Amino acid sequence: MKVSPPAPPLSDGTVTLRPLTPGDVPEVTLACRDPEIVRWTTQIPEDYTEEHARVWIESTSAGWAKGNAEFAITETQTSALAGAIGLFARESWVAEIGYWMAAPFRNRGLATRALALVSDWGDSLGFVRLQLMMLPGNEASARIATKAGFNEEGLLRAYVKQRGSIKDVVMWSRVKQQCREEAVVWASVRQCHPAEGKASRGITKTLPSVFAAFT
Numbered sequence: 001m002k003v004s005p006p007a008p009p010l011s012d013g014t015v016t017l018r019p020l021t022p023g024d025v026p027e028v029t030l031a032c033r034d035p036e037i038v039r040w041t042t043q044i045p046e047d048y049t050e051e052h053a054r055v056w057i058e059s060t061s062a063g064w065a066k067g068n069a070e071f072a073i074t075e076t077q078t079s080a081l082a083g084a085i086g087l088f089a090r091e092s093w094v095a096e097i098g099y100w101m102a103a104p105f106r107n108r109g110l111a112t113r114a115l116a117l118v119s120d121w122g123d124s125l126g127f128v129r130l131q132l133m134m135l136p137g138n139e140a141s142a143r144i145a146t147k148a149g150f151n152e153e154g155l156l157r158a159y160v161k162q163r164g165s166i167k168d169v170v171m172w173s174r175v176k177q178q179c180r181e182e183a184v185v186w187a188s189v190r191q192c193h194p195a196e197g198k199a200s201r202g203i204t205k206t207l208p209s210v211f212a213a214f215t
């Protein structure tokens, strides 16, 4: 699934999200040298160098065509790079979100704002399920997920690799309520009238396309 940078950029007046550019290499390098970012993320290498930042930022431009939308989180007033957030299409109806904030910008509500902006944008793109995966114990991330309307679903055992080590991960999601309700109705129609369920596949054509995910 191809995605394009939203125009105008996603913003709530306090944070603005924009695509990453080669000019972000120094700030990204500095931010990703923070052991807290290394500790709580799975992909960011230890001993982060400018070369890591340059290669990653370059990959983000090609990512849009593959459904990977990665943004710099900037402070609207100063344009300073405060962090990064990405939305990654996993299925036509599922997208995963990941983020980090540079240490000096934490605990000011900026990540919560960025997560809300990207989640609402993901909804507008037609994703039914948005998901977040957190290493157990990441209380700050759990807090912002809760504030952005996500619910904790449970622990997935031995589910991710963090720099060579297999780790458990906590899955969180935000699912479009309307789609959930429609799915429940459709499931009960099929349960009560199995023949109808088979014979009336055409019904799904009259429902929103995202509904097809549940049939």
Ligand SMILES: CC(C)(COP(=O)(O)OP(=O)(O)OC[C@H]1O[C@@H](n2cnc3c(N)ncnc32)[C@H](O)[C@@H]1OP(=O)(O)O)[C@@H](O)C(=O)NCCC(=O)NCCS
Binding pocket: 036, 037, 040, 041, 099, 100, 101, 102, 105, 106, 107, 108, 109, 110, 111, 112, 113, 133, 134, 135, 138, 139, 140, 141, 143, 144
């Ligand atoms: C998780 C992270 C993105 C949060 O960014 P942030 O800009 O500080 O987030 P916000 O300011 O919007 O909200 C942080 C919330 O967590 C709370 N918090 C921070 N540290 C906490 C801790 N150790 N225990 C419990 N709550 C904590 C804050 O009090 C705040 O909640 P409040 O608004 O109710 O007071 C940031 O800490 C980070 O980059 N961590 C390292 C990388 C990471 O964990 N990425 C996510 C991987 S899933």
